[in-house]
Amino acid sequence: MTARDVPVVHALEQDLFPADAWPLEMFSAELAQPVCWYWVAELDGRIVGYAGLMCIRPVGDVQTIAVLPEHEGRGIGSALLRTLHGQARELGATEVLLEVRADNPRAQRLYRRFGYEHIHTRPRYYRDGTDALIMRLDLTAAEPPSTPDPGTPGPSTPDPTHPTEDDR
DSSP states (O other), X not given: OOGGGHHHHHXXXXXXXXXXXXXXXXXXXXXXXXXXXEEEEEETTEEEEEEEEEEETTEEEEEEEEEXXXXXXXXXXXXXXXXXXXXXXXTTOSEEEEEEXXXXXXXXXXXXXXXXXXXXXXXXXXXXXXXXXXXXXXXXXXXXXXXXXXXXXXXXXXXXXXXXXXXX
């Protein structure tokens, strides 16, 4: 993700997470952090997903991950998650944490398929009162799935672009 992607990603964030959308300035601030990495997934030149990682060794933290509903089930979320895990490993992380809404079973299934375990619940974490499940992946033991979900046409590869100094 580059600074040029932020307005589009922010608009997607508002559509996908209306109650909990990050402010525009937060995306820009995140891109400027030396411990944060963000990617977009593009199809036909259009951003259809995005994901972010904060990594302070030995822990990586999935800051955000989202795919447009009309592109779900095509392996885009899996590709983004593999990208985050690869970056975390490269940076020396031994585990990755994330929060997921308790009312989002689709995302929970994705994370479990990758080896995440539910380790804690934060009651009423989200603005609408929904609980957050905290999930943990042990990168030293995890083997990422190499095949897409059954019945999907195959993974899409996100654009693994980390912002350069000029883009920050």
